[in-house]
Amino acid sequence: MNNRDYYEILDIPRDAGEEEIKKAYRKLAMKYHPDKNPGNKDAEEQFKEASEAYEVLRDREKRQIYDQYGHEGLKGMGFNGFNGFNDIFSSFGDIFEDFFSFGGGRSGGTRARKGKDLRYDMELTLEEAFSGKEGNISFKKWVRCEACEGSGITPGSEVKICSTCQGTGSIITSQGFFRIKTTCPKCNGRGKIITNPCRECNGEGKVQRKKDINFKIPPGVDNGSQLRLRGEGEAGEHGGPPGDLFIVLHIKEHELFSREGDDLFAEIPISFVQAALGDNISIPILGQEELKEVKIPQGSQPGDVITLSGLGMPGLNRRQRGDLHLRLNVRIPKKLSGRQKEILEEFARSEETKTPNIIGKIFGAG
Ligand SMILES: [Zn+2]
Ligand SMILES: [Zn+2]
Numbered sequence: 001m002n003n004r005d006y007y008e009i010l011d012i013p014r015d016a017g018e019e020e021i022k023k024a025y026r027k028l029a030m031k032y033h034p035d036k037n038p039g040n041k042d043a044e045e046q047f048k049e050a051s052e053a054y055e056v057l058r059d060r061e062k063r064q065i066y067d068q069y070g071h072e073g074l075k076g077m078g079f080n081g082f083n084g085f086n087d088i089f090s091s092f093g094d095i096f097e098d099f100f101s102f103g104g105g106r107s108g109g110t111r112a113r114k115g116k117d118l119r120y121d122m123e124l125t126l127e128e129a130f131s132g133k134e135g136n137i138s139f140k141k142w143v144r145c146e147a148c149e150g151s152g153i154t155p156g157s158e159v160k161i162c163s164t165c166q167g168t169g170s171i172i173t174s175q176g177f178f179r180i181k182t183t184c185p186k187c188n189g190r191g192k193i194i195t196n197p198c199r200e201c202n203g204e205g206k207v208q209r210k211k212d213i214n215f216k217i218p219p220g221v222d223n224g225s226q227l228r229l230r231g232e233g234e235a236g237e238h239g240g241p242p243g244d245l246f247i248v249l250h251i252k253e254h255e256l257f258s259r260e261g262d263d264l265f266a267e268i269p270i271s272f273v274q275a276a277l278g279d280n281i282s283i284p285i286l287g288q289e290e291l292k293e294v295k296i297p298q299g300s301q302p303g304d305v306i307t308l309s310g311l312g313m314p315g316l317n318r319r320q321r322g323d324l325h326l327r328l329n330v331r332i333p334k335k336l337s338g339r340q341k342e343i344l345e346e347f348a349r350s351e352e353t354k355t356p357n358i359i360g361k362i363f364g365a366g
Pocket of ligand 1: 145146147148149150151152153198199200201202203204205206
């Protein structure tokens with residue numbers, strides 16, 4: 001077994017996705033493939049090394065163990081790398097077929113394959129995100145053909161086992177010192193010869209149907225949250241499992257509240273008199289019918305924040321609610337009546353120290 005870092009071998013970042021991993025391996029496998037480098041020991045080693053890295057990183061469980069415990073962890077679960085080329089090719093048979101299109105065999109249409117994932121975008125108000133919601137969508141999708149139970153064969157009709165592949169759907173050929181598995185050309189991978197395809201689905205095993213789907217949106221979802229409805233995507237092909245349906249949520253902007261994680265923020269406009277003297281104001285709270293009375297302390301400053309704990313959004317994965325932060329936006333009047341001006345001028349005279357005088361004292365002028 002190898003001791004070099006697998007990510008380093010494939011030259012990919014630690015958070016590389018499935019496709020990226022596959023691509024990186026493909027590149028190396030093409031370069032160091034024993035078929036292209038006959039008798040080259042160095043290429044052989046590189047090929048084995050890359051194959052081992054790929055074997056681990058493409059497998060979710062192995063990758064997780066490797067990420068956490070390194071090579072030792074893999075040994076602990078009984079993984080010892082590959083013994084030789086035969087090992088590699090029997091493990092990756094399908095992949096090499098994809099990579100190199102050996103044997104000219106693969107039309108791609110007949111092997112059991114998982115159905116396509118579907119995506120549906122949905123807009124929610126902040127109130128709906130707060131309380132959760134029953135969702136309902138209806139759309140057309142491919143589902144398993146009931147008439148033939150997805151087999152594509154007219155029920156009761158004769159089915160012959162393919163004689164070329166003995167019903168396995170693939171044939172193994174030898175090229176040089178390794179073996180290649182390819183799709184059986186006679187039955188196109190079905191393993192059976194269908195003499196009488198299902199008329200309902202033309203032998204596809206699936207048909208298009210309108211589908212209604214109900215689902216629950218839990219309280220606390222955020223912008224970009226995704227719901228995954230397993231098996232609600234398109235039907236698989238030739239007996240493969242169906243894909244999944246992803247519902248991607250978009251939260252509309254709220255006129256009062258903005259959101260950061262589970263916390264809510266609101267700008268509260270108050271007059272300078274309310275700021276100076278203090279006041280009680282009423283504000284709406286999500287999930288509550290009646291307004292909440294909030295005390296503005298005497299002498300509040302512009303930008304002061306009043307935090308109401310536990311009145312934010314519900315936590316999606318926690319029981320605790322976030323907080324609500326009220327930022328005071330003190331409004332200074334732009335127009336004053338004659339009387340208001342008099343009052344303020346009188347107020348100014350009553351102040352013991354004026355700000356300009358303080359600055360004057362500090363800088364020794366005025
Ligand atoms: Zn059918
Ligand atoms: Zn066959």
